[in-house]
Amino acid sequence: MAKKAKSRTIAVRLVSMALTGYYKTMIRPRTHRPLSMLKYDPVVRKKVLFLEQKRGGR
Amino acid sequence: MFPRHYIKLAEGLPPRLTRFFARYPPQAILPPKEQEAAAQAPSPFKPHKHPVTGKWHNPVFSLRRQAELVKLARQHGVEELLPHTVKGTEERIRRRVENGLRVKGTGVGQRVKGKESERMLKARLEKRRQAMLEMPKMIQTWKERGHGRGWKKWPK
Numbered sequence: 001m002a003k004k005a006k007s008r009t010i011a012v013r014l015v016s017m018a019l020t021g022y023y024k025t026m027i028r029p030r031t032h033r034p035l036s037m038l039k040y041d042p043v044v045r046k047k048v049l050f051l052e053q054k055r056g057g058r
Numbered sequence: 059m060f061p062r063h064y065i066k067l068a069e070g071l072p073p074r075l076t077r078f079f080a081r082y083p084p085q086a087i088l089p090p091k092e093q094e095a096a097a098q099a100p101s102p103f104k105p106h107k108h109p110v111t112g113k114w115h116n117p118v119f120s121l122r123r124q125a126e127l128v129k130l131a132r133q134h135g136v137e138e139l140l141p142h143t144v145k146g147t148e149e150r151i152r153r154r155v156e157n158g159l160r161v162k163g164t165g166v167g168q169r170v171k172g173k174e175s176e177r178m179l180k181a182r183l184e185k186r187r188q189a190m191l192e193m194p195k196m197i198q199t200w201k202e203r204g205h206g207r208g209w210k211k212w213p214k
Binding site: 052 | 185186190193196197200206
């Protein structure tokens with residue numbers, strides 16, 4: 001049987017680097033570089049750096 | 059006989075207490091001759107073994123009535139004249155210190171275990187605080203490395 005084609009985009013998890021456990025889920029093209037952005041973390045009530053979590057083996 | 063202030067004290071007591079003290083006179087106020095005999099008499103607040111049959115008999119006063127007597131005596135300030143009882147204030151305080159409330163771990167020198175999250179709370183907040191102190195530096199390097207283009211350390 002032919003393998004099912006991988007989708008062009010993937011959902012990724014951007015975790016707050018304030019180590020609060022807060023995260024945002026975003027969608028990016030599979031071939032794109034990992035996402036990272038400044039976003040608001042409601043736990044510490046500040047804009048902090050969010051980095052994409054390494055994927056695989058959840 | 060008895061000094062005057064003892065008589066005056068006894069007149070101020072409720073009949074229930076005076077009856078008790080008449081039947082079981084406290085050692086502290088007895089003349090020295092009778093003290094020995096009183097010391098050997100069994101406490102009405104304790105179970106006692108019959109000297110002849112060797113059988114155990116219940117205390118003359120039940121725990122409920124002991125507690126009532128203690129309460130009454132405490133109100134009139136003569137609690138130390140009662141024989142030793144587990145319902146006494148001293149004993150109660152000792153037990154409270156030893157055991158605390160009914161909750162396990164509230165006695166002296168004990169700790170309440172708490173939930174896992176409650177025990178880890180301090181460490182978690184400390185970790186977060188450290189991360190927030192590092193944040194401006196981290197954002198600075200992130201901006202310098204092309205907003206993540208050269209970033210190597212991605213979180214697991």
